[in-house]
Every structure is written in structure tokens, then in C-alpha cells.
Amino acid sequence: MAKIVVDPLTRIEGHLRIEAQVEGGRIVDAWASGTMWRGIETILKGRDPRDAWTFTSRFCGVCTTVHSIASVRAVENALGIQIPDNARLIRDLIMAFQTIHDHVIHFYHLHGLDWVDIVSALKADPVKTAALASSLSDWPNNNSVGHFKSIQKKLKDFVDGGQLGIFANGYWGHKEYRLPPEANLMATAHYLEALDWQRDIIRAHALLGAKNPHPQTFLVGGMSIPVDPNSQNALNAGSIALLNEVSKKALEFVSKVYIPDLLAVASFYKDWAGYGGFNNFLACGEHADADGKFFFPAGIIKNKDLSKVYPVDQAKIAEYINNSWYSYSDGDAKSRHPWVGETTPNYTGPKPPYEHLDTNKKYSWVKTPRYDDMAMEVGPLARCLVAYASGHKQVKETVDMVLKKLGVGPAALFSTLGRTAARGIETLLVAQKLEGWVGELAANMKKGDYRVANTDKWDPSTWPKEAKGVGFHDAPRGALAHYVVIKDGKIDNYQAVVPTTWNAGPRDPKGQRSPFEQALIGTPVADPMKPIEIQRTIHSFDPCMACAIHIFDVDKKELFKVEVQ
Amino acid sequence: MDRESIYSHLTRKGVSRRDFLKFCAGAAATLGICSSSVPRIAEALEKAQRPSVVWLHFSECTGDSESVLRATKPTLSQLILDIISLDYHETIMAPSGFAAEKSLQDIIRNKKGKYIAVYEGAVPIKDGGVYCCVAGRSAEQIVKEVSAGAAVNIAVGNCACFGGVAAASPNPTGAAGIKDVIGGRVVNIAGCPMNSENFTATIVHYLTFGTLPDLDGNGRPRFAFGKLIHNNCERRAHFDAGQFVRKWGDEGARQGWCLYEMGCKGPMAYQNCPTIKWNGGTSWPVQAGHPCIACAAPSNWDTAYPFYQRLPEVPGAGLTATADKIGLGVAAAAAAGVAAHAAIRYVNKKKCNPEKGEDKDNG
Numbered sequence: 001m002a003k004i005v006v007d008p009l010t011r012i013e014g015h016l017r018i019e020a021q022v023e024g025g026r027i028v029d030a031w032a033s034g035t036m037w038r039g040i041e042t043i044l045k046g047r048d049p050r051d052a053w054t055f056t057s058r059f060c061g062v063c064t065t066v067h068s069i070a071s072v073r074a075v076e077n078a079l080g081i082q083i084p085d086n087a088r089l090i091r092d093l094i095m096a097f098q099t100i101h102d103h104v105i106h107f108y109h110l111h112g113l114d115w116v117d118i119v120s121a122l123k124a125d126p127v128k129t130a131a132l133a134s135s136l137s138d139w140p141n142n143n144s145v146g147h148f149k150s151i152q153k154k155l156k157d158f159v160d161g162g163q164l165g166i167f168a169n170g171y172w173g174h175k176e177y178r179l180p181p182e183a184n185l186m187a188t189a190h191y192l193e194a195l196d197w198q199r200d201i202i203r204a205h206a207l208l209g210a211k212n213p214h215p216q217t218f219l220v221g222g223m224s225i226p227v228d229p230n231s232q233n234a235l236n237a238g239s240i241a242l243l244n245e246v247s248k249k250a251l252e253f254v255s256k257v258y259i260p261d262l263l264a265v266a267s268f269y270k271d272w273a274g275y276g277g278f279n280n281f282l283a284c285g286e287h288a289d290a291d292g293k294f295f296f297p298a299g300i301i302k303n304k305d306l307s308k309v310y311p312v313d314q315a316k317i318a319e320y321i322n323n324s325w326y327s328y329s330d331g332d333a334k335s336r337h338p339w340v341g342e343t344t345p346n347y348t349g350p351k352p353p354y355e356h357l358d359t360n361k362k363y364s365w366v367k368t369p370r371y372d373d374m375a376m377e378v379g380p381l382a383r384c385l386v387a388y389a390s391g392h393k394q395v396k397e398t399v400d401m402v403l404k405k406l407g408v409g410p411a412a413l414f415s416t417l418g419r420t421a422a423r424g425i426e427t428l429l430v431a432q433k434l435e436g437w438v439g440e441l442a443a444n445m446k447k448g449d450y451r452v453a454n455t456d457k458w459d460p461s462t463w464p465k466e467a468k469g470v471g472f473h474d475a476p477r478g479a480l481a482h483y484v485v486i487k488d489g490k491i492d493n494y495q496a497v498v499p500t501t502w503n504a505g506p507r508d509p510k511g512q513r514s515p516f517e518q519a520l521i522g523t524p525v526a527d528p529m530k531p532i533e534i535q536r537t538i539h540s541f542d543p544c545m546a547c548a549i550h551i552f553d554v555d556k557k558e559l560f561k562v563e564v565q
Numbered sequence: 566m567d568r569e570s571i572y573s574h575l576t577r578k579g580v581s582r583r584d585f586l587k588f589c590a591g592a593a594a595t596l597g598i599c600s601s602s603v604p605r606i607a608e609a610l611e612k613a614q615r616p617s618v619v620w621l622h623f624s625e626c627t628g629d630s631e632s633v634l635r636a637t638k639p640t641l642s643q644l645i646l647d648i649i650s651l652d653y654h655e656t657i658m659a660p661s662g663f664a665a666e667k668s669l670q671d672i673i674r675n676k677k678g679k680y681i682a683v684y685e686g687a688v689p690i691k692d693g694g695v696y697c698c699v700a701g702r703s704a705e706q707i708v709k710e711v712s713a714g715a716a717v718n719i720a721v722g723n724c725a726c727f728g729g730v731a732a733a734s735p736n737p738t739g740a741a742g743i744k745d746v747i748g749g750r751v752v753n754i755a756g757c758p759m760n761s762e763n764f765t766a767t768i769v770h771y772l773t774f775g776t777l778p779d780l781d782g783n784g785r786p787r788f789a790f791g792k793l794i795h796n797n798c799e800r801r802a803h804f805d806a807g808q809f810v811r812k813w814g815d816e817g818a819r820q821g822w823c824l825y826e827m828g829c830k831g832p833m834a835y836q837n838c839p840t841i842k843w844n845g846g847t848s849w850p851v852q853a854g855h856p857c858i859a860c861a862a863p864s865n866w867d868t869a870y871p872f873y874q875r876l877p878e879v880p881g882a883g884l885t886a887t888a889d890k891i892g893l894g895v896a897a898a899a900a901a902g903v904a905a906h907a908a909i910r911y912v913n914k915k916k917c918n919p920e921k922g923e924d925k926d927n928g
Contacts, residue, residue, distance in 0.1 A: 010655045010656070010657075010658050010659075010660065010661045010665050011655075011656065011657065011658070011659075011661075012656075013626075013627045013656065015622070015697060015698070015699055017698075017701075035697065035698040035699065036623075036624055036696065036697040036698070037696050037697075037738065038624050038687075038689075038696070038730070038731040038737075038738060038740070039696075039731070039737030039738055040730065040731070040733075042735065042737045043730070043731075043733045043734065043735070043736075043737065043866075047870070047871070048871045048873070050871075050873055051870065051871055051872050051873065054858060054872055055730060055733070055866070058626050058628070058729075058730040058757065059626060060626045060627070060628075061625075061626035061627045061628020061629070061630070061631045061632075061758055062626070062627050062628075062631055062656075064626075064628060064631065105634075109657055110656075110657075113659050118659070154646070158646060163615055163617075163650040163652075165645055165646075165649075165650045165651045165652055166645060166651050166652075166654055166657050166658040166659060167658075167659050168652060168658075168659075168660070168668050168671075169659070169660040169664040169665065169667050169668050170659030170660050170664070171659075171660070171664070172659075192642055195634075195640070195641055195642045196640065196642065198634065198635075199634070199635050199636075199637065199640065199641075199844075199845070202635060202844060203844050203845065203847045205844070206843050206844035206845075206847035206848045207847060207848060207853075208853075209853065210843065210848050210849055210850040210852065210853030210855055211843035211844060211848065211849060211850065211853075212631075212635065212843070212844055213628040213631045213632055213635075213758050214628055214757060214758060216850040216853070216855045216858070217850075217853045217854065217855045219813055219855075221813065222813065222814070224813055224818070224853065224854040224855040225853045225854050225855075226814055226818045226819040226854050227814075227819075228819040231819045231820055231821070232821070233819065233820055233821025233852075233854075234818075234819045234821075234854075325695075345696075345737065347692060347695040347696075349695065350701075351693055351695070352693065352694055352695065352698050352701060352702050352703040352706060353701050353702045353703070353706060354698075354701040355701055356701075365696075450814070450819065451814060452813065452814040453813035453814045455812050455813050455814070458812075458813070530664075531662075535661055
């Protein structure tokens with residue numbers, strides 16, 4: 001029963017700390033704490049709502065684009081603005097490339113090292129590796145012994161050189177790494193290939209959004225990037241050709257590398273279908289077509305019951321701060337709907353430097369969102385389950401294919417492994433949609449529809465004295481909602497309920513845990529000095545904050561400093 | 566390998582001399598130095614050892630790390646496997662917790678005075694630093710420890726440079742740039758996010774010449790921030806001709822006319838976006854029809870704001886005016902006049918002169 005500190009937990013975005021208690025080799029309790037607050041919601045007060053997206057995009061540079069989309073949607077909702085079809089399609093493509101890019105990076109570069117032992121790849125036989133890889137997919141490099149040899153040599157030189165850089169001090173050799181050396185070498189090769197691939201496909205964002213990170217063509221009312229096949233300064237036939245090219249590359253990599261790797265790796269870790277689950281799921285719907293029908297449906301699943309999907313009513317969303325470092329003007333016990341939400345900091349935690357947080361008091365900068373007073377998991381698994389339970393044809397077929405290949409039933413989805421698999425499943429489905437959206441954009445151009453922005457309400461003098469709106473976006477990491485209240489042309493209140501807030505929030509007044517804290521319970525920890533299992537479950541959510549994880553023993557003994565090697 | 570040069574490391578790994586020189590030429594182009602300097606860069610890199618780099622995250626969004634992920638000259642994998650030894654970077658490093666802290670402490674202890682420290686994110690100094698803590702320590706406590714032993718301190722992105730979006734009025738957390746916290750010399754690779762090509766070019770400059778590039782009054786390298794966007798803008802002729810976009814998606818927008826009337830801050834913004842662009846030269850905001858928001862200017866979230874409001878009193882709209890006067894007038898209005906003036910004078914004087922480069926950069 002050791003008390004150890006794992007701080008910070010890396011390969012995520014932002015700053016998060018988790019404290020967990022271990023008993024008998026399993027986690028029995030856990031606390032999640034966000035340790036950074038910037039106050040951008042406060043900064044937005046009194047500003048022009050048309051500028052809000054430029055600020056909110058800086059909430060995050062990893063899921064860059066998502067807070068721009070939600071922000072312009074919130075203002076458009078408040079002012080009753082319908083965007084032109086081209087703007088819808090350009091946003092669809094931007095969102096889709098974000099999802100694909102984000103999920104592939106997450107699988108290989110953030111989550112991958114929880115399952116793949118890079119150092120073990122040194123022991124692999126390149127001939128057997130090529131045989132394994134080519135049995136999984138016809139990706140060109142997969143049958144090349146020379147390719148795997150050169151990757152292995154690169155790795156060997158790197159290790160021999162003694163300057164291990166980002167790979168230094170990893171949990172290499174941990175007995176929980178179960179892939180054979182050949183699978184590790186294959187995954188390492190794809191780790192490097194994915195680095196080059198992501199740089200290539202994200203050109204789609206530069207083309208449609210000027211640059212990435214932080215694309216800069218969003219507007220309240222549409223997009224600034226013009227469409228005109230007869231201009232060199234607008235999206236034209238050349239742009240369509242480039243979009244088709246990167247779309248093809250995206251789908252090819254996802255279907256020939258990511259999905260086969262995901263299935264291959266998962267097959268060695270099937271017991272992870274037994275840990276890390278949650279009960280309730282919320283999806284807000286995304287990729288509405290021209291008639292407003294979502295590709296990924298909105299809905300709520302309660303208590304793992306896939307026989308019923310409940311509709312989402314945004315009025316039932318509210319945030320608690322009973323365990324968060326804020327004050328509400330009418331006391332901290334009640335929740336507030338985001339339109340009347342407040343963000344008044346009130347830090348009561350320990351003075352830095354500190355070893356521990358007092359989790360009996362407020363312990364996080366993250367608020368606690370609840371839907372009808374229930375904690376909800378959001379993200380790829382929530383979307384996947386809601387679509388599956390709604391009878392979504394493509395989702396059902398793909399999920400069933402994955403379950404069949406792994407030889408497990410739908411119950412396996414409620415887990416760490418299920419979450420990681422769902423991310424891959426939706427990446428494939430979104431990549432399959434790209435070609436269609438590019439085609440729709442080209443068809444609009446062909447018929448002479450060049451509209452990209454609805455400017456009827458651009459001038460604030462056309463706005464009502466008061467208005468409020470909500471902008472939903474089912475972002476790569478899950479359901480996101482921005483709430484805006486506009487008075488006299490200025491922002492009177494702005495609140496964002498973000499995916500990691502749903503997943504990482506501290507306990508509510510009833511003591512209900514949010515997904516991070518709940519999912520860790522029951523997770524085994526084989527070696528408390530190298531708690532790779534915690535990384536696996538926390539990374540499966542793809543948190544958008546940098547983490548710090550603590551494990552306590554039941555006696556709350558002194559910290560056990562872990563020195564690796 | 567500590568003794569091994571970057572070039573021998575590369576050749577051992579099968580990188581051809583030609584590819585190596587191509588990379589050197591790319592770096593020279595970004596740095597804005599003559600192609601005659603390429604052999605010099607190549608020579609320096611052939612001798613240089615891979616320096617240790619620690620990259621710290623504070624009040625930020627990881628956009629600058631993501632930017633490096635998109636780097637093309639060199640690519641991230643070339644950068645971290647071949648050019649530098651990235652020994653601490655929370656977003657991509659394998660270890661967590663104590664093992665991660667060990668990586669940091671190893672460098673601080675064993676490479677004292679030799680490592681390059683890179684900072685992403687602002688340092689919130691209000692209320693004892695409680696608004697950003699990593700491993701129980703405040704950002705301020707960490708930055709003071711790490712910067713003290715660094716050979717070079719580099720702030721990447723406007724948050725680390727100047728406080729950035731977190732420091733926008735009313736700056737709820739007292740967010741400050743690195744230089745404001747530690748003093749001394751800090752290279753500010755400004756921008757939101759920074760353009761990764763400017764970061765890699767700075768590293769190459771340091772490895773090549775053993776010195777940091779010349780900085781402007783805001784600590785920004787002159788090779789990247791010495792010129793006004795407005796002066797290098799591909800749409801400048803339309804400004805001079807009085808051809809402006811008046812409405813999103815209008816004929817002028819489709820024909821690539823000037824975005825000044827839509828609020829473009831190019832006339833007050835110093836950065837090399839128009840020449841190096843983004844994502845391997847694919848595009849940049851003005852090319853994609855959106856106004857510049859002066860993301861590399863200190864306090865742009867207040868001084869360049871509102872973003873869709875036309876800048877007042879830019880002389881010469883519709884006329885052919887001297888560009889520097891425009892830049893000066895506007896930048897002065899944005900309270901950045903002195904630095905801007907210095908930058909412009911420097912740029913005007915600086916000509917492609919390899920001999921001068923040799924003299925200045927020796928040692």
C-alpha cells in the first residue's frame with residue numbers, strides 16, 4: 001500500500017491533477033483537479049460578440065477550431081442567423097479534418113505509448129514484422145522488410161546515443177506491456193509515419209481556414225474564405241482537387257493503418273474491456289445536412305441501457321461549483337444554468353508549492369456540469385453509443401465489425417478499451433464522409449452558388465437590444481456548448497461547458513463522481529511505482545488539460561517518491 | 566553520442582548530404598540571410614552537438630506545440646530526433662509524474678548553463694500563482710528555477726512572450742510574459758500561435774552562429790518580425806488602388822481585394838506571414854480572406870481590438886503612400902511606436918551582405 005505521486009501525467013493537453021487511493025492492487029477512490037484557470041469568460045464580458053470566437057479559439061490549440069465553431073454558432077443562434085450552404089460545408093470539412101487529425105495523433109502520439117513499448121521494438125525481427133503488418137493491411141510500407149529494418153536502426157541509434165529525449169524515463173519493460181516485439185516495431189513505424197501524415201493532411205485546414213493551429217476564417221454568419229471557381233483568390237477547382245487529394249490520404253491512412261493497428265493492439269488488451277467504464281452518456285449531435293438532419297445523432301443514454309435513447313434538452317444542463325474554486329452569488333450549493341452562469345474565482349486550495357490538495361474542500365478549477373442532475377460522459381464513446389442505440393446504420397455496422405473482430409459483445413464498449421475503439425470507429429466514419437462534402441461544395445460552385453456568409457445581421461444596429469443563444473458542437477473530445485447573452489451589442493455573459501469539464505469535473509453536492517473519477521475506480525495497478533494503468537484510463541478520455549496524478553494508500557502515508565531506473 | 570555532431574548523426578541515419586544542405590537552405594531562407602550563408606550553416610551544424618531542450622507549459626492552449634507538430638523545415642521528427650534532444654515536453658514525452666520530473670531535474674542538474682529553455686504560456690502571478698500549478702508548484706516558481714540554469718530562454722507564442730489572451734483586459738490572473746517574470750534576455754517568437762518555421766530558424770541560428778538573432782524592442786527576432794505585414798501583403802496593390810472588400814463574400818472578397826475596411830490590422834502588425842505563410846506555405850489569414858488580428862503584437866487582444874473595426878487614420882488608403890509612414894502612424898496609435906521605428910530603421914539598413922554577417926556572427 002504505497003502512496004505515490006505521478007505528477008504530471010503527460011501526453012494530454014492542459015493542467016490536471018488526479019489523486020487516487022489504492023487498496024489491494026486496485027483503485028478505490030480518485031479525485032480529479034484542474035490546476036489552471038485563465039478567465040477567458042471574464043475577459044469576454046463587454047466585448048463585441050462577433051469577436052468572441054477569436055478569443056475562445058484560444059481555449060485550446062489542440063482541439064483548435066472547436067471553440068470557434070461553438071462560439072459563432074452561439075452568436076448565430078442568439079441573433080437568428082442562418083448560414084449559407086457553402087459555409088456549412090466548409091465548417092463540416094474543417095470539423096472533420098479536426099476529428100481525424102486529432103484522433104490519429106491521440107492514438108499514436110498521446111495514448112499509444114500506454115500500450116506500445118518502443119524499446120521492445122529493438123528486439124523485433126523485421127522479417128516477421130513485415131509479415132505481421134502485411135497480414136493486417138496492404139498499406140504500402142507494411143510489406144517492406146527494409147522499411148522496418150531502417151526504423152529499427154533509427155531507434156537503435158537513438159537509444160545507443162544515450163540522448164533519449166522524449167522517450168527517456170518511460171515505463172519501458174513494464175510487465176503490463178503485452179505486445180510482441182514485432183507489433184511494437186510496427187506501431188513505432190506507424191508512430192513516425194503518422195507524424196508526417198498529420199502535417200500533410202492538415203493542409204486542408206490551411207486551405208479552408210488560413211492556418212492551423214487556430215484557423216482564422218470563421219465569421220458570425222458564415223466563413224470569410226471566398227468561393228469562386230473563376231478567381232485565383234478564392235476556393236476554386238484547384239482547391240477542390242487539393243481537398244480531394246488530402247481527403248483520400250486521410251481515409252487511406254485511417255482505414256489501412258489506424259484501424260488495423262487499433263484492432264491488433266486491442267486484441268492483446270481485451271481485459272481492458274472490463275475496466276474504466278461509465279454509466280450515462282450525452283451526445284449533442286453533429287454534421288447536420290442541408291435539411292438539418294445530424295449524421296451523428298443527439299441523445300442521452302442512462303445506466304448503460306442501450307434500449308432507450310432520450311432526447312437532449314439544453315435547459316437541463318447546469319453547473320455546480322461546490323467543489324470548484326469559484327463562488328456563486330447566491331451560495332455554492334445550487335447549480336446554475338450557463339445563461340445565468342457565473343465565473344468568479346475564489347481559490348481556497350493550498351499555497352504553492354504543495355504536496356497534496358485537501359479533497360474534503362474545494363479541489364479544482366473545473367466546474368461540475370450535470371444534466372438533469374446526472375453526471376454524463378461525453379466524447380467518441382458517447383456519440384458511438386447514442387448512434388448505435390438509435391439504430392444508425394453505418395455506426396452499427398462498424399461497431400459490430402469491431403466487436404466481432406475482437407470477439408466481445410456490446411457490453412465491452414463500456415470501458416477504457418471501448419472508449420479507445422469508439423474513437424477509431426468514428427474516425428473511419430468521418431473520413432468516409434469527406435469525399436461527399438467536397439463533392440457538395442463543388443456542386444454548389446458548379447451551379448453558381450458562391451455565398452459563404454450571411455451578412456444581413458453583421459451590423460450590430462440590426463440586433464435586438466437583448467438576445468441569448470447557445471452553440472452546440474459535438475467536438476472530437478465530446479459535446480461542447482457555448483452560451484452567450486448579448487445586451488446592447490456587447491457580451492453580457494459568456495459561458496462554455498466543454499467536454500473535459502463533463503468528464504473531469506469534481507464531485508457534485510450529492511457526491512456523484514464525474515467520469516474521470518468514476519472510471520478509475522476498480523482499475524488495477526500492478527506496480528504502484530509505475531502506474532501505467534492510470535494513464536491508460538485517463539488517456540482513453542483524451543483529456544484536454546495537463547495532468548498530475550496522485551495515488552494514496554488507505555493510511556494516507558507519506559509520499560513514495562518513484563525513481564525509475 | 567553527446568560528442569556526436571548533428572551532421573554525423575544524420576549521415577549515420579542515412580540522410581544524404583543533398584537533403585542536409587536543402588534543410589540548411591530552408592533555414593537560411595526563413596532567417597532572411599543570403600544563400601551564400603548556407604555552407605556556413607551546414608558547417609556549424611556539422612560540428613554542433615544536439616543541444617538539450619526543455620519545453621515548459623504554463624497558462625496556454627498548447628497551440629505552439631501543435632504548431633511545431635506542423636513544422637516543415639525541418640519536420641518535428643527531424644527536429645526531435647536529429648537536431649535537438651527534446652528532453653522535457655509534457656505533451657509528447659513518454660514518462661509521467663516522477664519519471665517526467667526526473668527528466669526535467671536531470672537536465673537542470675547535469676546540463677546547467679547548457680540547455681535551451683522554451684516556454685509556452687503565460688505566467689499568472691496574481692494571488693501567489695494559484696492560477697497555474699504543475700506538480701504542486703506555481704508557474705512562477707518553475708520558470709524561475711528552470712530559467713536560472715538555461716543557456717538560452719525562448720518564449721514561444723504570444724502568451725509566453727507578452728501574456729497573450731490570458732492577459733487581455735481585465736487580466737483576471739495577472740498573466741505575464743516570461744521576460745516580465747525573469748528579466749534578462751528572452752527571445753520572443755511571437756504570434757498566436759507562433760509560426761514553427763520562426764522557431765526552428767531561431768534554433769538553427771543559435772546552433773550556427775552561437776549567438777541569438779537580433780531582436781527588436783519587443784524581444785522578437787528581426788528576421789521574422791522586422792517588417793510590417795501591410796508592406797509585404799499580397800493585397801497591398803489593392804490598398805494603394807483603393808479597392809476594398811466591403812462585405813463578406815462580395816465581389817471584392819472573391820477577387821482578393823484589400824481587407825482594410827473589414828478591420829485588417831496588417832498596417833500595425835509585424836510578422837513574416839505574407840512571405841513564409843503557414844502549414845508549408847499553404848496559406849495565411851489575409852490570403853484566406855480574413856483580416857489580420859496582429860497576433861504577434863503585444864496586447865493585441867486589446868490594442869488591435871475590435872478585430873472587425875477599421876483602423877483609424879491609416880494614411881494613404883487609395884493613394885500610393887510610403888509604407889513605413891503608414892506602419893509608423895498606426896503602430897504609434899497602438900502604443901508600439903518606438904520599437905516599430907527601430908525595427909523599420911533596422912530593416913531599411915539591412916541588406917544582403919554575407920561579409921557583414923561573417924563579421925557580426927563570428928564567435
